[in-house]
Amino acid sequence: MIRSRNLRAVAALFWAGNRNKLLAGALLSLATVLCGIALLGLSGWFIAATAIAGLSVATALAFDVFAPSAGIRFLALARTASRYGERIVTHDATLEVLAELRERLFRGWAVAGAARAMMARPARLLFRLTIDIDALDSLYLRVMVPLFSAAGAALVAGLALGFIDVRLGLGVALFLLAVGLGVPAFAARHAERPARRRAHALEVLRARSIDLVRGQGELVMAGRLDAQSMSIAEADARLADADDGMNRTETGVSVALGVAGAVLLAAVLLVVATLAEAGQIGAPVAALALLVALTATEPFAALRRGAVELGRTLMAVRRVGPRLNGEESAPANKIPQDAGIAIRLEGVTARHPGAAEVALADVSLRIERGERIALVGQSGAGKSSLLSVIAGELAADQGDVASLPATLFTQRTELFHDTLRGNLALANPAADDDAMLAVLGAAGLSRHFATLPAGLDTWLGEGGAGFSSGQARRLAMARLVLRDAPVWLLDEPTEGLDRETANDVIARVANYASGKTLMVSTHIRREAEGADRILHMNNGRIVADVRRGTADYESLLDGLRPD
Amino acid sequence: MTSVDAALEERSAPAAGRAVSRAHPAGRQGDAAQAEKGVSRAAVLLQVTASLLWLPQAALLAMAVGGIAAGEGASAAWLPALGILVLGVARSVADGAGSRLAFRQARSQLSALRVQAVAALCETSPLDTTRPSSGLAASTLAEQAEAIVPYVARFRPARQKAAIVPLAILACVFVYSWVAGLVLLLAAPLIPIFMALVGWRAKQASEEQLAEMGSMNAFLMDRLRGLTTIRSFDAVDRTANRLRASAEDLRRRTMAVLRIAFLSSAVLELFAALGVAMVAVYVGFHLLGELKFGAWGGKLTLAEGLFILLLAPSFFEPLRDLSAVWHDRASGQAAFEALEKLAQSGRHLVGASATPTSLREGQSGALSLSVEDLRFSHTAEGAPVFSGFDLHIQPGERVALMAPSGEGKSTLLALIAGLVAPDGGTIRIDGRTLDDAGAADLRRAIAWIGQDPHIFPGTISSNVGLGREGVGPKQVSHALEAVSLSRLAAARGPAMIGEGGFGLSGGEALRLALARASATPETGLVLADEPTAHLDRETAQEIAGSLLRISAGKTLVVATHDPVLASRMDRVITLQTPQTAGGAL
Structure with missing residues (x-):
């Protein structure tokens, strides 16, 4: 059930993409195959007919050579043209579908719940997604198109031979369809297991290689480096086994189709010889029939790869499909109605999807506009969850959340493979160059910026590679300033920075946050020091809410890490 | 080249796992030679023979039609x-x-190459700056290396x-008609010439373009990883449109290249x-008596004419196959190069392949260093980083290494552990x-707690035992108890943790590393690299x-910048490095 639903989702994607192009590609592919069959068939007929006509001068002179020879030349050119057209159109259509697929997947993942799940996904699963996307293109190029053209060719060949003899035509068409589709279908079932095992073994090989490189220190110190090499070799052995299974099946399809072709050719020879003996046909038609039978098996060979990979393709369909089906709505936070209040939570309970324990338990909170709040507590106390709920990233199971528009400054610096301008424009698409330069200066990046010859057009690597962690943090800060939202939620903003940079970043944040409501989750004293209020969290609850100037405030500050 | 091009190009390299460097022409030739040897003569011979068997088959078919034309009965066709x-x-x-034989041989060559590359990765120190990242190493070893099999399995048979085969066919055709032979002979060399003219190069360009298509995946991944930020800036719609627009743009550019690239195969067709x-047409006109020349003075029979016709497509087929494997060749050679690059060892890890000579018995007690x-x-x-550096630590001493910048102290610990020579x-x-x-024997006496402990996919217990x-x-449950992880381990039970310690907090991951280090009681020296950062x-x-507890009665060396721990x-x-590193920013 689920399988067919996902398959439908993916098929719908292909269909919605550009059905005319998809159909045109399949039709051109059929035309190519038919031209090839007709070219050889007509040539065979022509040679046999001329040979017989050439036996006497009279028949030779009466023979119309021009129509068939022109036909042969036309088919030669038409075949080339349609083949070229087929390749262009099918590739274009596939690229278009894949472009659409990426957009749809992104939107599918970008809804709140899915986004969190995505963040929690190990890199291995993220990587799997890319492989799945690539696997999908074989659905059209290697399954649908060859299926259409091979089946079409079998029907047309049957029809052509049916004019010679109905039984012959019917027999050939049925044989071609039964064997030509039956063998790949059997192979697809047979190869499904090795195809899955192959995909799995490749993932294992990949994961173990990552473990070898990343965990090399641990492994060598534990005397297990050799064992890890062996386990990689073992994964390769399993991969080789699955590869071998698929190759055996693929070769089996080739051999079976080859044998079927030989059987068909021998059978058609006997039939046409019998028909000729009975005087129903002459040698030219016999030659035509034989050459049609010879060429009509060929297009089925193109199904070989698609059939063997079908297991893998369906696996991709199953994994990708749900993201194309589901349309969840993002939780939108209300705006607090009371004047002067920036954030209001009433009895909020929340849990992460799939988690047994609640991340927030009955949290109530009122934060006034312009207040600066520090959020402290051990790792896992619920600080990040509280920020996520306020930002609308995590939906509350119970209770009421209201907040002015808030921007979340994530714990991990999230920069993108894009230009500096593109990274900044994400926060505010209306910002012009001057505004961008201003915020870069505000974040303390002017000096570094001056060293970039391409200026705002400088490209950042994947995940912001090319910028040091300090620079990346500053750039993220510049983006925050450019956003200019009334509420800033900062999740451990200077973690991992050296003291000097950290203090500079804090000072700059404080400078630009005037008039804003600020909430900082932190372990470090320097980040909490300027706060009007400190909230102490434990086990998903706020256990203390203290204001500056009280003794509790000072003791909470003293409990934080000094550096 | 625009900056967009440059950036895409740059990224497409690691993303598609392509070898960027083409700096080893000698290695490349060596690889090619290796690929030649990859498939045995028997495998090639079988495939060539199979192709040649079409000759007698075509002859029989032509003779049968000739028989039908001559009015021989159906019995003659049996x-x-x-x-x-x-x-x-x-x-x-x-x-x-x-092809099965060729596949098997190619596949075992791939396994051998993987073993070589893995061995080289083991030998290279984790401190080597030129060492490939784990992601690159993994995609080279796993996905990219797969390209070797089709290349090795198909290229040599296709070339042979x-x-x-075309020569054999040509010879058969020439026996009957030199005109038909000449037609084929003239058409064949024109193919490579025209292919070269229209687009052998364009085809390569198209492959690069397709690799960029792979970089679209990297684009998607890059944006998915930063979804929280994108959502926080209300930029989901903009980013999705941008993703679509650049995919569309890439499609248009790819198609522009493909239109030319496919021309080269169209020429062949x-x-x-x-x-x-x-x-x-020639054979037809000849049989009709309009073109009397070309058959060495005689006249072709129907069977002979048909035989020539049947051979004509097979004359071109091997050429078509060869041009198809050309694609496999490009990616196969890139895979060879990439694997070879992995196998280039840089800085040496001490005693990577050595195995311990004997099991040490009992406690080794505190060790001197x-x-x-x-x-x-x-x-x-x-x-x-060090020049003429001396350090003496007594058995049982507990020492903190501190340094202004992080560099020297972690490097010293790595040197002591033999992680770099x-x-x-x-x-x-x-x-x-x-x-x-x-080294292998000594390491049995050393417990190591790295700065960023790697968590292997598996259970908490298997991560402590490491097999x-x-x-x-x-020993495992004892070790877990010593670092107060028993409760967590019991709660998780057989549940998998892992890949980068997903599901563990920073503190839990460190405790796990401590448990790992304390699971072998015979160690006498504990090395810990910034355990409280x-x-x-x-x-x-x-x-x-916990660290002090598990290193009781042992020598302990801790690299740290935490004054409390120190x-x-x-x-x-306090390390005085010859040169203090500059500011981090």
């Missing part, structure tokens, strides 16, 4: 039909057997077929189709020199306590 069947079966089986058409005249720099031309000087543990031969000899369930105060205190040690050594 023998050729049987022959066609037998030869057809033989052809399929021979081809199947040949292209060299032998055209010549093949025209070659067949011209042969058919002495470092004499140590010299080390990260790169040959770079400033030295020094440029000079000696390191002695318990009086024994740390070298390739003795080590002598670390059974008893990035932890909140309470957790840092607990970790420090104050709990017997001695603090």
Whole structure:
């Protein structure tokens, strides 16, 4: 059930993409195959007919050579043209579908719940997604198109031979369809297991290689480096086994189709010889029939790869499909109605999807506009969850959340493979160059910026590679300033920075946050020091809410890490 | 090239796992030679024979039609039909057997190459700056290396077929008609010429373009990883549109290249189709008596004419196959290069392949450590981190290594553990020199707690045991208890943790590393690299306590910048590196 639903989702994607192009590609592919069959068939007929006509001068002179020879030349050119057209159109259509697929997947993942799940996904699963996307293109190029053209060719060949003899035509068409589709279908079932095992073994090989490189220190110190090499070799052995299974099946399809072709050719020879003996046909038609039978098996060979990979393709369909089906709505936070209040939570309970324990338990909170709040507590106390709920990233199971528009400054610096301008424009698409330069200066990046010859057009690597962690943090800060939202939620903003940079970043944040409501989750004293209020969290609850100037405030500050 | 092009190009390289460097022409030739040898002569011979079997099969078919034309009865067709069947079966089986053989040989070559590359990765120190990232190494070893199999399995058979089969066919055709032979002979060399003219290069460009298509995946991944930020800026719609727009743009550019690239194969198709058409028309006109020349003075029979026609398409087929494997060749050679690059070892890890000579018995007690005249720099031309450095630590001493910047102290710990070979000087543990031969034995006496402990996919218990000899369930549960992880381990039970320690907090991951280090009680030296960095105060205190507990009665060396932890040690050594590193920003 689920399988067919996902398959439908993916098929719908292909269909919605550009059905005319998809159909045109399949039709051109059929035309190519038919031209090839007709070219050889007509040539065979022509040679046999001329040979017989050439036996006497009279028949030779009466023979119309021009129509068939022109036909042969036309088919030669038409075949080339349609083949070229087929390749262009099918590739274009596939690229278009894949472009659409990426957009749809992104939107599918970008809804709140899915986004969190995505963040929690190990890199291995993220990587799997890319492989799945690539696997999908074989659905059209290697399954649908060859299926259409091979089946079409079998029907047309049957029809052509049916004019010679109905039984012959019917027999050939049925044989071609039964064997030509039956063998790949059997192979697809047979190869499904090795195809899955192959995909799995490749993932294992990949994961173990990552473990070898990343965990090399641990492994060598534990005397297990050799064992890890062996386990990689073992994964390769399993991969080789699955590869071998698929190759055996693929070769089996080739051999079976080859044998079927030989059987068909021998059978058609006997039939046409019998028909000729009975005087129903002459040698030219016999030659035509034989050459049609010879060429009509060929297009089925193109199904070989698609059939063997079908297991893998369906696996991709199953994994990708749900993201194309589901349309969840993002939780939108209300705006607090009371004047002067920036954030209001009433009895909020929340849990992460799939988690047994609640991340927030009955949290109530009122934060006034312009207040600066520090959020402290051990790792896992619920600080990040509280920020996520306020930002609308995590939906509350119970209770009421209201907040002015808030921007979340994530714990991990999230920069993108894009230009500096593109990274900044994400926060505010209306910002012009001057505004961008201003915020870069505000974040303390002017000096570094001056060293970039391409200026705002400088490209950042994947995940912001090319910028040091300090620079990346500053750039993220510049983006925050450019956003200019009334509420800033900062999740451990200077973690991992050296003291000097950290203090500079804090000072700059404080400078630009005037008039804003600020909430900082932190372990470090320097980040909490300027706060009007400190909230102490434990086990998903706020256990203390203290204001500056009280003794509790000072003791909470003293409990934080000094550096 | 626009900056967009440059950036995409740059990224497409690691994303598609392509080898960027083409700096090893010698290696490339070596690889090609290796690929040639990859498939045995038998495999090639079987496939060539299969192709050649079409000759007698076509002859039988032509003769049978000739028989029909001559009015021979259906009974005369039985023998050729049987022959066609037998030869057809033989052809399929021979081809199947040949390609299976070729596949197997190519596949075992891939396994051998993987083993080589893995061995080289093991030998390379984790401190080597030129070492590939884990992601790149994994995609080279796993996905990219797969391209070797089709290349090795298909290229040589296809090339041999292209060299032998057309010649054999040409010879057969020439026997009957020099005109038909000439038509084929003229069409064949025109193919490579025209292909070169229209787009052999364009085809390569198209492959690069398709690799960029792979980089679209990287684009998607890059944006998915930062979804929280994108959502926070209300930029989901903009980003999705941008993703679509650049995918569309890439599609347009790809198609522009493909339109030209596919022309080259269209040329091949055209010549093949025209070659067949011209042969058919010539033979037809010749049989009709309009073109009397070309058959060595005689006149072709129907069977002979048909035979020539049947051979014509097969003349071009091997050429078409060869052009198809050309694609495999490009990616196969790139895979060879990339694997070879992985196998280039840089900085050496001490005693990577050595195995311990004997099981040490019992407790080794606290060990002494002495470092004499140590010299080390990260790169040959770079400033030295250590030059003439000495350090002596008594058995049972607890020492904190502190340094202004993070560099020197972590490097020193790595040197002591043999994770990187020094440029000079000696390191002695318990009086024994740390070298390739003795490293494995010495490491049995060392417990290591790295700065960013790697968590392997598996259970908490398997992460503690790591499959080590002598670390059974008893030792594991003991170790977990020592670092207060028992409750967590019991709660998780057989649940998998892992890939990068997903599901564990920073403190829990560190505790796990401590448990790992304490699971082998016979160790006498504990090395810990910044164990309390990035932890909140309470957790840092607990970790420090656990560390001291598990290293009781042993020598302990801790690299740290945490003054609280340092104050709990017997001695603090502040490293004076020859050159202090500049500001981080």
